[in-house]
Every structure is written in structure tokens, then in C-alpha cells.
Amino acid sequence: MITDLSTFADIINQAWNSHEIEKVLGFYSSHYVGEDVGQAFLLRGPEGVRAMLENYWQAFPDLEFTVTDTVVQDSRIAIVWIAEGTHQGTIMNIPPTGHRMEVRGVSIIDLENGLIVRGQYIWDLAGMLRHMGLLPNL
16 A cells, blocks of 8 residues: 555556566555556456556566656646567557567556555557557658
């Protein structure tokens, strides 16, 4: 459970980069609801987070996030990040390309009692597809 919001972004980023699913799930409330631009449905509870993480980590086994900025307001945190990884598994029905990708995004996290209850994940899907060789450079 997180109590110091000024260090939250670093702590959750370390957990995500560890690829230890139980470590990451410990940050999420049982009534968590999340929206991810790369998913066609809402993420609900730790089970939804687990499915999302397994999907991304399977597609990008070396996926790593770097936090570039954070904004804290009350119990809400905006985390600006860059994700990098090699496309080695199917994602969004796209077979592995072997291409290295870099994606920029923002996560907006709401906390209650030190746990994440709501998340919005907004990231450059077109940029990811360009890095994977599936969209032309514009």
C-alpha cells in the first residue's frame, strides 16, 4: 500500500519493470477499473490487470518503462512515461515482427486507501505500429 504519493511513480514503475505479476497486483484494489487505449474492454479488478500485463509481457518480454514526469494532485497521479521493448509475441492480433519499439504515454491513476482504484492509460498506438513496421512514417 502506497502512502507517499511523491514516490509512487518510481515504486510502481520498478514493480512493472520487474515483471513480477504478484508484486504489481499488490498495488491494485479489488474494485479497480481501468481503461487502456490498446484494450477493447474495461479492465476490472486485479484479474483485469493480470490479463493486461500477461498480454503485454508476452508480446514484449523485455518491456521496460521509464518515467519522465509526474504530477500529483490530491489522490490522483499522472505519470508520463516511455515504454521500450521488442515485439516477440502476438499483440492486438498482430503476429511478432521482431521490431524494437518505443512508445510514449500517460497513466492517470486514482488511489483510495493507498491502492489504485482507477487507471487511464493513454499512449501512442500509431507510434507503436510505426515502430513495428506496420504504419508508414507520416
